[in-house]
Amino acid sequence: MAMQKKKTSMQEQKAEERINNFEEVPYGYTDEEALQEAKRCLQCKDEPCVDGCPVEVPIPDFIQAIIDGDVEKANQIIKSKNNLPAVCGRVCPQEEQCEAVCVMGNKFEPVAIGRLERYVADYNMQRGTDKSSKEEIEKNKIPELEGRKVAVIGAGPAGLTAAADLVRFGLEVTIFEALHDTGGVLSYGIPEFRMPKEIVDQEVEAIKELGVEIKLNVLVGKTITIDELFEEGYEAVFIGVGAGLPRFLGIPGENLNGVYSANEFLTRVNLMKAFKYPEYKTPVKVGNKVAVVGGGNVAMDAARTAKRLGSENVYIVYRRAAEQMPARSEEIEHAREEGIIFKLLNNPVEIHGDQGRVDKMECVEMELGEKDDSGRRRPIPIEGSNWMLDIDTAIIAIGTNPNPLLTKNTKDLATKSWGGIKVDDNQQTSREGVYAGGDVVTGAATVIKAMGAGKTAAKNIKEYLLNKSDK
Amino acid sequence: MYEVLAKEKLAPTIKKLTVKAPLIAEKTQPGNFIILRVDEKGERIPLTVADYDREKGSITIIFQEVGYSTKLLGKMEKGDQIRDIVGPLGHHIDMEGYEKVVLLGGGTGTALLYPKVKGFYEMGAEVISITGARTKNLIILEDDLRKFSDKLYIATDDGSYGHHGFVTDILKDLLEEETGIDLVVAIGPVPMMKAVADMTEEYGIETIVSLNAIMVDGTGMCGACRITVGGETKFTCVDGPSFDAHQVDFAELMNRLSFYTNEEEEIKDNAVKEEI
Ligand SMILES: Cc1cc2nc3c(=O)[nH]c(=O)nc-3n(C[C@H](O)[C@H](O)[C@H](O)COP(=O)(O)OP(=O)(O)OC[C@H]3O[C@@H](n4cnc5c(N)ncnc54)[C@H](O)[C@@H]3O)c2cc1C
Ligand SMILES: Cc1cc2nc3c(=O)[nH]c(=O)nc-3n(C[C@H](O)[C@H](O)[C@H](O)COP(=O)(O)OP(=O)(O)OC[C@H]3O[C@@H](n4cnc5c(N)ncnc54)[C@H](O)[C@@H]3O)c2cc1C
Ligand code: SF4
Ligand code: SF4
Ligand code: FES
Numbered sequence: 001m002a003m004q005k006k007k008t009s010m011q012e013q014k015a016e017e018r019i020n021n022f023e024e025v026p027y028g029y030t031d032e033e034a035l036q037e038a039k040r041c042l043q044c045k046d047e048p049c050v051d052g053c054p055v056e057v058p059i060p061d062f063i064q065a066i067i068d069g070d071v072e073k074a075n076q077i078i079k080s081k082n083n084l085p086a087v088c089g090r091v092c093p094q095e096e097q098c099e100a101v102c103v104m105g106n107k108f109e110p111v112a113i114g115r116l117e118r119y120v121a122d123y124n125m126q127r128g129t130d131k132s133s134k135e136e137i138e139k140n141k142i143p144e145l146e147g148r149k150v151a152v153i154g155a156g157p158a159g160l161t162a163a164a165d166l167v168r169f170g171l172e173v174t175i176f177e178a179l180h181d182t183g184g185v186l187s188y189g190i191p192e193f194r195m196p197k198e199i200v201d202q203e204v205e206a207i208k209e210l211g212v213e214i215k216l217n218v219l220v221g222k223t224i225t226i227d228e229l230f231e232e233g234y235e236a237v238f239i240g241v242g243a244g245l246p247r248f249l250g251i252p253g254e255n256l257n258g259v260y261s262a263n264e265f266l267t268r269v270n271l272m273k274a275f276k277y278p279e280y281k282t283p284v285k286v287g288n289k290v291a292v293v294g295g296g297n298v299a300m301d302a303a304r305t306a307k308r309l310g311s312e313n314v315y316i317v318y319r320r321a322a323e324q325m326p327a328r329s330e331e332i333e334h335a336r337e338e339g340i341i342f343k344l345l346n347n348p349v350e351i352h353g354d355q356g357r358v359d360k361m362e363c364v365e366m367e368l369g370e371k372d373d374s375g376r377r378r379p380i381p382i383e384g385s386n387w388m389l390d391i392d393t394a395i396i397a398i399g400t401n402p403n404p405l406l407t408k409n410t411k412d413l414a415t416k417s418w419g420g421i422k423v424d425d426n427q428q429t430s431r432e433g434v435y436a437g438g439d440v441v442t443g444a445a446t447v448i449k450a451m452g453a454g455k456t457a458a459k460n461i462k463e464y465l466l467n468k469s470d471k
Numbered sequence: 472m473y474e475v476l477a478k479e480k481l482a483p484t485i486k487k488l489t490v491k492a493p494l495i496a497e498k499t500q501p502g503n504f505i506i507l508r509v510d511e512k513g514e515r516i517p518l519t520v521a522d523y524d525r526e527k528g529s530i531t532i533i534f535q536e537v538g539y540s541t542k543l544l545g546k547m548e549k550g551d552q553i554r555d556i557v558g559p560l561g562h563h564i565d566m567e568g569y570e571k572v573v574l575l576g577g578g579t580g581t582a583l584l585y586p587k588v589k590g591f592y593e594m595g596a597e598v599i600s601i602t603g604a605r606t607k608n609l610i611i612l613e614d615d616l617r618k619f620s621d622k623l624y625i626a627t628d629d630g631s632y633g634h635h636g637f638v639t640d641i642l643k644d645l646l647e648e649e650t651g652i653d654l655v656v657a658i659g660p661v662p663m664m665k666a667v668a669d670m671t672e673e674y675g676i677e678t679i680v681s682l683n684a685i686m687v688d689g690t691g692m693c694g695a696c697r698i699t700v701g702g703e704t705k706f707t708c709v710d711g712p713s714f715d716a717h718q719v720d721f722a723e724l725m726n727r728l729s730f731y732t733n734e735e736e737e738i739k740d741n742a743v744k745e746e747i
Contacts, residue, residue, distance in 0.1 A: 120574040131691055178551040178690050180508055180515075188692075219690055224495050235673035244692040248704065255704060255723055257730040264693035272514070272687070280512045282687075356726035365513055403691050405709060 007110040008037040010115055015337040019307050022275050023190040025334060029119040038066040039122070041111045044103050044366065047251045049113060052101035054452030055161075057081050059098060059113055062120060075124040075269050078117060079132050083164040083207055084157060084451065086125060086199045087186060089118025093328055112114055125202050131209055135221075141170035142462070150461060151234040153175060153220045153406070155446045156184020158240030158438025161206065161454030162461075163212045165216050166238075171437040173211070174234075181271060186447070191305050197270070197425040214409035222410035224433065226259075235468070236433045236461045239421060240454060243439035244248035248396055249293065253351030258285070258358035262294070262302045262397035269305055283303070287392030288312040291361050293348055295325035300332060300393045303340045315389065319347040319366050319379045342408050343389065348379060351394055361389045402440045427457035428464075435461055472552040473507075475564065476529055478591070481611040484536040484602075485579060486545045487521070493528030500691045501566070501590035502713055504682070505530065505558030508666040509547070513554070514540045517686045517708070520559060530558075533582030533611070560689045562714045564679065565594025566590050569654045571597040573645060575638045575667060578604055579662035580643040583681055584658045585612050592619035598654075600624070603638035603659075605691040607631035639666045646674050653677065657716065661725050678716035682707050682724060685731070699723050 010033070012018075012026040020179045029037065040064045046228040049059045058077050065074035073417035078085045081214040091100075095113035102110035146170055152163045167322060181187050183200040218224060226237055244260035248254050266285065268274040272282035290306040294298050295318035306314045316335070318325060321344055325332060325468035336342075345366040352360040365385035412420040414430035421436040421445055423429050429436050437453025439445055477489040495505060504519045531563040547553065549743045564587055572591045578586035581602045592598045600616050603626035610625060610632060617623050624641045625633030633691070634641055638659075653679040657667040659722035664680040671678040684696035696707035705711065711719035 178557065179558070179688065214558055217555050218494065218562070222559060223498060223557070224515075244690075246694045247694070248694070248697075255699060255727070257726060261694040264687060264695045267687055267693050273512075277734075278738055281514045281738060283731050285731070285734070405691055406587070 003108070004036070004040055007109045007112040007115070008033050008040075010112075010205055015339070016174045016279070018193065019338050022308055024196055025193055028122055029115055033121040033341045034066055034116060036322050037112050037116055037118055038063045041359055041389060042103055046203060048101045049098045049111075050256055052098040054097065055082050055455055057085075057098070057117070062377075063111070063113075063116060066116065066120065071120055072098050072129050074120045075130060076132065076136070078120060079130075080136070083453070084118075084202055084203050084447070085117050085315060085459065086121035087195065088451070089114050089116075089121055090199075091190060091445055092438065095328070096115040096332075097247075097448060102319055105145045109367045122199075125199070130202070131206055137168060138287060140168050142466070143417070144168070145462065146466055147172055149234045150236045150465075151229045152238045152441075153177075153226075154184060154238065154240040154242060154438075155182040156212060156240055156242050156438060156450065157186065157203070158440075158450035158454040158462070159238065160244070161451040162435075162437065162458045164207045164210055165210045165455055165458035166461060169458075171330075171462075171465070173213065175212060175214045176220050176224070177216050177218040179271065181218050182214060183293070184240075186304070188267045191270055191301050192275070193304070193308070194301065197367065219405070221406040225415075226410045230433070231395050235465060236435065238454070238457050238461065239429070239434065239436035239440060240405065240438045240450070241403065241440045242450075243400045243402045243420075243444045245401045245419075246396070247401060248400065249348060251348060253353055253358065254396070256351055256353040256358045257437070258287070258353075258392055259351060259396065261293075261392045262298045262395055263400065265302055265395050266305065268297075268426070269309070275305075275309065284309065285393070286311045289315075289391045290393040290395065291315045291317050291343075291348075291391045292397055293317045293329060293391055295320065296397065296399070297327045297331055298399075299397035300327045300335045300340075304335055304338055304464055306393070306395065307338050311393070314393075315343050315441055317343045317346050317348060317361070317363060317389070319345065320376065321368060324376050345379065347379065349386065352388075358391060360395055361391050361394055363384055363389055364381060400439075400444050402443070414434045426460040427453055428460060433464065472554065473556045475547050475551045475553065476527075477566065478547065478549050481533065482609045483490075485533065485582070485609070485611050486536070487531060487533045488544070488547060489529050489531045490553060490556065491528060492556050492558075494531050495556065496523045496525050496528050496530050496702075498560040499523045499530060500563035501586040502564035503559035504689075504712060505532070505556050505562060506686065507532075507544075507553055507557075509540060509543045510554050513543065516540045516544075516554075516690070517560070517683075517689055519584050519586070519681075521585055521588075526533040533579065534577035535582075535587075538735050540740075558707055559690065562710075562719050563613060564590070564713050566594045566596075566736065568653040569594075569596045571599070571649070571651045572654045572656065572709055573599045573601065573649075573652055574656040575601045575642060575659070575663075576603070577638055577657075578609070578664040579611075580657075580659030580663070581611055581616070584656065585615060587656055587658075588616055589619045593730065597621050599649070601626065601638045601641050603627065603633075630670065637663070637666075639670065642667060642670060646670065646676075654679065655716075661721055661728065664716065664719075665721040668719065668721070668739075670715050680714050680719060681713045682711055682719065683728070684708075684724065685710075685728060698727070
């Protein structure tokens with residue numbers, strides 16, 4: 001059979017339909033499609049793709065299991081390294097990770113590793129076979145660690161991953177989460193049509209089955225402090241509290257009604273389920289002309305959400321050019337298909353209002369100058385090019401910083417100037433026994449990087465506790 | 472889940488619930504608040520911790536039934552479970568070093584004021600409390616306030632009890648007559664807080680107001696509660712909820728509070744239909 005050069009395509013909801021619902025856009029592979037795609041893998045001996053994955057999923061092995069028709073085994077293989085495969089298969093920027101280094105990609109399109117991972121995870125979830133095997137778990141337990149307590153702060157990808165690995169070592173693990181739900185950004189940020197909450201919940205259930213205890217509604221730093229956790233007998237702490245503090249533009253008119261941070265907008269819709277208002281009681285208000293400021297995944301998510309809430313004209317206002325947008329190209333493409341209007345090389349300078357409600361966004365046109373520190377050409381305002389965009393809602397999606405609440409209330413925890421927690425290569429902070437990872441260390445990044453950090457931290461917490469018991 | 476341990480009706484639409492929440496009770500100080508969600512489909516609403524009992528592991532909330540969520544909360548009976556409560560949130564008020572404090576509460580604002588009245592009294596300050604409401608049967612916590620105040624004044628809009636008029640009328644007289652007032656604390660409807668701020672500014676007396684901005688998470692994550700104070704944007708939930716009254720942009724606060732009025736009415740109509 002001739003080599004299939006392109007990825008096996010995945011069916012998806014048509015743009016005209018999907019802008020009227022919150023259901024997932026791509027449907028996922030069928031059994032036949034998955035098998036067809038799996039057969040494209042060359043089973044390379046040196047496994048370059050595995051190096052491209054921050055949590056080292058044994059990619060050729062799980063793909064081989066698909067080919068062998070044992071999708072349950074494929075799942076066990078993935079789960080030995082990755083506790084959130086249904087999540088990663090959907091939102092990992094595979095094109096920059098595993099698929100970027102896939103050998104097939106040298107000449108043709110890389111193997112669709114992410115899609116296959118999603119297929120395996122979904123297949124097993126639907127059949128209830130997504131749990132890790134009990135024998136496997138018992139085998140990995142370390143007697144010296146059994147029954148010793150570790151606290152994990154934050155139930156996002158970093159915290160969940162660290163907790164799952166720690167519990168496998170035989171430790172007693174409790175996650176403390178500030179919100180009333182688990183998942184972190186997966187639950188409050190990434191919209192339903194990209195990351196169904198049911199899937200997140202099922203992955204979290206599987207982690208609970210491993211023995212991880214999750215305490216919701218505990219804001220560490222307020223409800224309880226890290227020092228008190230140690231006093232209560234926790235021997236180590238992992239901090240995975242993300243970067244949840246929204247940045248604003250700092251321009252006049254930003255506190256007018258109708259101006260949201262992307263975090264607020266998405267939290268209302270996702271976590272509080274405002275898209276099912278009034279069945280769910282939290283309202284969200286979008287008019288017919290929505291401007292989303294920013295060019296990342298968050299901006300695309302906000303824009304596509306606004307569209308689904310019934311807004312007619314949804315604009316992306318971004319100060320650089322298309323090539324420089326940090327969002328995944330797949331998301332930008334999806335947004336375009338859904339009729340999002342791109343106002344590139346434009347920067348808002350003021351938001352104008354009428355009777356307290358936003359009605360115009362004043363923008364200035366930009367041009368690209370010299371390269372800046374980030375290696376991208378710097379946008380420069382074109383003097384006198386100001387113009388008005390008619391809007392009734394503005395959503396600011398220009399990034400987030402770590403929330404200072406926890407670090408401010410924790411003694412001797414060193415942070416960087418922008419608020420990120422300082423760690424060494426082992427994810428250890430300036431305090432003994434306290435580790436950190438994910439967005440709170442790197443600033444807003446990716447699910448898989450947060451998970452990788454959680455894994456590294458778990459491994460080093462294990463070492464730390466083993467050394468400690470030797471003393 | 473958080474169990475309701477006791478319930479009391481303070482006025483026709485004002486209820487007091489004591490709820491089991493040991494971790495929160497352990498940490499609360501006057502000025503802190505919590506955010507709760509009555510059930511799975513409910514909103515997250517902020518309420519001040521009116522009182523707490525560290526030994527029993529309980530907190531007390533006092534609230535006015537103004538819309539859907541507070542009405543639903545008002546339906547809770549002893550033994551019922553509230554789905555989520557997180558706290559204590561916000562900064563507590565720094566009470567040290569004041570000698571003579573005037574505290575004004577308007578409407579349910581009195582419930583928010585009560586823990587501060589108690590706090591200042593226990594710190595040894597001379598406490599003058601003023602509470603007001605539209606009419607006599609809406610006056611709440613009179614006995615509790617009396618217990619922790621050196622003087623207590625009462626005002627009703629319709630004159631059915633105490634002074635006929637606003638709490639601010641009484642404040643005006645006090646500012647004229649009393650000497651040595653070193654702090655004024657005002658909690659209530661925004662126009663009342665603004666009036667107090669204007670009045671005390673003339674006398675140069677430090678004044679604190681507690682803002683009731685609309686909130687979602689209460690942890691500094693969404694920015695819904697942002698408000699301009701001293702020309703800078705602050706998040707009420709983590710930077711407040713108490714602020715220097717003379718720095719607050721009250722007009723902006725009023726405006727922001729009105730954003731969801733239509734939706735709130737709509738949902739209240741539903742509530743009537745659902746008999747909540
Ligand atoms: C809208 C949006 C879309 C995105 N899309 C993608 C994508 O497509 N692909 C991708 O790879 N990445 C994406 N990201 C980024 C990705 O979601 C994050 O990098 C990742 O979630 C970080 O994980 P984390 O565990 O470090 O933090 P988070 O996911 O932020 O989780 C932190 C958790 O800690 C809790 N917490 C915070 N403070 C405390 C405290 N004091 N006490 C207790 N708990 C606390 C929070 O409530 C939260 O649940 C997106 C982000 C957003 C906002
Ligand atoms: C820090 C803080 C402490 C508070 N303490 C108390 C208290 O001790 N007792 C008390 O009776 N009330 C208190 N409030 C006000 C209380 O939160 C609102 O009355 C409640 O959220 C209204 O919900 P609802 O669905 O019943 O009414 P709705 O119909 O939703 O609204 C009625 C009114 O409440 C305001 N409101 C609506 N949603 C919110 C929200 N999420 N956050 C804040 N305000 C909102 C609206 O602007 C409107 O004026 C406090 C508010 C804050 C911010
Ligand atoms: S977890 Fe992400 S990076 Fe790793 S193999 Fe799966 S899709 Fe690729
Ligand atoms: S690099 Fe690509 S082709 Fe090679 S084993 Fe990995 S997925 Fe298969
Ligand atoms: S309520 Fe979300 S930041 Fe204050």
